[in-house]
Amino acid sequence: MTGEEVCGQFSDLMSGPARQWYLQLPKKVKKSWTEPMEQFHVQYCGKGMSMASRYYHAAQRPDETPLDYLYRLNVAGLRANMMARLKRNVNTSSISSGR
Template sequence: MESVSSRSSTRSRARRDLDEDPDDLFDLDIGTSGTAAAISTATAGVGLTRVRLSASSELKEFSGRDASEEKARLWLNRLKSAAWRDGMTGEEVCGQFSDLMSGPARQWYLQLPKKVKKSWTELMEQFRVQYGGKGVSMASRYYHATQRPDETPLDYLYRLNVAGLRANIPYANGTTEEKREHVEHFIRTLNSQEADLAS
């Protein structure tokens, strides 16, 4: 049987070796080789320790500063997917959610009631309302749409057409006047450079 003093001297020797060799920073067996070997042998029958990185460790923080609705929805979908792959409960996702917030999004999160912070469905719903555009009418999205700096005029027209369909704007099968209004709205909301070319 190993005494307490011999175990502590083994650990201090392992720490000393770790300090001397920077390549051993990720050697998981230092100081716990007997335990790690027993666990891995008991579970896998192999003397190797396997480390599985969680999918949620790859997630980036969400700041909410310059995030569009699409980026916010994409971030939320990535979080849900990572939580599913890691087998996390709703409570665990809520706990991790706060760690992934930064900047204005963190301030938004901190002002939420505790009840919302502890319920994954309520937290997700509040996030969608705040950053995902839920609760904003389709007509409002159509009339406030503008061309993004990284978007071509044709891509913007496609996006505006979809927003028009969702808002029940009759530009496709409407009267000539309704079609003209749609085209004029498109030209008005183009970036200034493209608008100069269109007029």
């Protein structure tokens, strides 16, 4: 099965916003499986974006209730804070150990 065939079957399984996102991709992107996956990770998984940036740029989605949005925002805030603490701890431990 070619990448184009896999992508065609994949789009048949999607619905709603995910399907709209996929359909707007250029045809050249849909010729292989790897490029749509990369685009998906960038669009929906925040690839290449820091946790803090995801938190500060979060917006309520059209299909999201206010409660769901606040829950997602709180989770993003907790993750951003955790990542900042981890970085601080790593920097502190590397300084104290003389690395």
